Amino acid sequence: MPMGTTASSARVVAADALTELEKTEEYADEVLSKYLGTSQLRGSDRALAADLYWGTIRWRGRLDSILTPVFHGDYRRADPVTRILLRMGAYQLYGQDRIPDHAAVSQTVELAIQRLGKKAGGLTNAILRRLARERDRWNTPPDGADDLARLSFLYSMPRWIVRELVERFGAEEAERALDVTNQRPPITVFLTDPTGADAFEADLDQHAVQWEHSLFLEGYYRLHAPSFPIVQPWLDEGRITVQDESAGLAAALLDPAPGDSVLDLCAAPGGKTLAILRKLGGTGMVTAVDVDGLRLTRLRENVARVAAQNVVIMEADATQFSDGQFDRVLADVPCSATGLLRKQPDLRWRRKSHHIGLQHALQHEILDRAAELVKPGGVLVYSTCSILPSENVEIVQAFLKTHPDFLREDARGFLPETVVGEHGDLETFTHIHETDGAYATRLRRMSH
Structure with a gap:
């Protein structure tokens, strides 16, 4: 890791990882693991680097809202490294009760000097000292903020996600959901x-x-x-x-029988694949496929770790298999990932509202093709890590209208009542079940 001479090594690692995250499509946990793995950090220093990294990501929206009016110039056009260091410093002032203000300021200033020069160090010093004096900024939404803007500020969440949650749960429960989303997951x-x-x-x-x-x-x-x-x-x-419990619940809903042939579509990084393999108990065969070769590497590592033999891993999509080939098919489709906001806080900044509509066509397409691969009498499970009805129950309802040979089966026959929603499908929510948010429905192809 570069330049760890004056600023603490933990802060250097956190800053480097945050800078890398802005340049890459990699998952945030993978970026941090890479930087921690090549550092010499141990114990409390390692924990501090991780906290600075995740805290700065999680509270980015609120931090930016506070920094924008005190920045000398247009904050949105500032150098990305400047913004990262200011966020990190402000997070230490407001979100970290174990770090003294003087250390939060001085260490961030040293990093700014190392990275960007003395002028940037002076700017960083002036801004952070002002924030240390004006602590009420942390709890003061912008002037004129409506209810959505207030929640967006306080819980550091994009307005469109707040709006979706309010529409889904109502204002009071949505605020509870937002609060839980910012807590560290087990x-x-x-x-x-x-x-x-x-x-x-x-x-x-x-x-x-x-x-x-x-x-x-x-x-x-x-x-x-x-x-x-x-x-x-x-x-x-x-x-x-x-493995999150939601992955195990989806596998339980699929309920493969010993000896079944199972196709796991969009399988990487392999959580549900492992859960299915456990259900099969060494019998049958799982074909796990994904179009993302890099993510398949993680799937292969995960499968190798448990020494499973009855699995084939392929870089492929659903078009490369024969109709009616499998007893069980799991279609875990790409989605907004709104059920993963606690575990992967970077997703709130990477996902945009228009992405949801763009995914709908792909979700329909994958589900339609997956249906063709199921044997008569076999089972198809459609699943997402989304909590939005437009990606879940509405996709399934549209599918059933055009596929009269498929019958929806109530999840209560396979899962605890507490995780079954009003339509008889698997539905979990972080603020209710303490798991990832997830959805799955079980569809049986009727025999001819």
């Missing part, structure tokens, strides 16, 4: 060998890791920070896998 893992449960739980207790069993699925654990260093050996040996 790490959810699945124990690949149930006989190891006692040893795993004893290891967690010995290291004082807070944990609880999943409310919805056996073998899933929610672990609260700091827990990654403790569970890393279990991960490396394939004895646990990191």
Whole structure:
């Protein structure tokens, strides 16, 4: 990592990772892992770098709103590195209660001098000192803000997402959902060998890791920070896998029988693939495909970690298979990812409102093609990591109107009642279920 001589190494790593994130399409967690992996940071320094990184991303909207009126010039046109360092400094002032103001200011100024020169250091110093004096800015929405703008400011969320949540839940529940979205998520893992449960739980207790069993699925654990260093050996040996409960619920809804042939479309990075493999118990065959070769690398790594044999991984799409070839098909389609906003806070800035409409045609297309690949009597599950009806129930309703040979099956026959929505489909919401937000419906192709 460059230039760690004066500013703390944790801040250097966080700044470098944030700068890289603005230039790449990579996932935020992958960018941070890369920079932490090549650093020498350990323990509290590593934790500080991660907190500065995620906190600056999560609160970017609110930080920008505060910085814009105090910046000397047009903040939106400022050098990207200047904006990143100012956000990082302001986050330490307002969002980090363990860092003294003088350290937040001086360390950020040193970084600005290293990166951009003395003039930038002086500008950074003046702005951050002013913010340290005017602390009420953190809780003061812009003048003239309407209800949507107020929520957008306070919860650092784009206005279009706030609007979608208010339309979906009403104002009061939407605010609860926004609040939960800005909390740090637990790490959810699945124990690949149930006989190891006692040893795993004893290891967690010995290291004082807070944990609880999943409310919805056996073998899933929610672990609260700091827990990654403790569970890393279990991960490396394939004895646990990191996986949200929503992936396991989608696999439970698919409910493959021993010996089934299963197609997992849009499979990378492989969470649902692993859940399906567990359901099959070493029998049958899973064909896991994705059009993104880079993301398939992660799928291959995840499958190799659990030493699964009954799986074929291909860079392909749904057009490369024969009609009626599979007993079970999972179509986990590209979507707005509005169910992942807590776990992947960068998505709120990367997704735009017009992306939703652009995805609808692709969602219809994938579902239509997936339906052709299901054997008569077989099952198709359509799933998303979205909480928006336009990507979920409305897509399925349109599909059923043009596919009379498919019948919707109530998810209550396969899942706990608490995760089944009003239409009989899987629906989870972060503020209600403490999982990722997700949707899935089970469709059976009727026999001729």
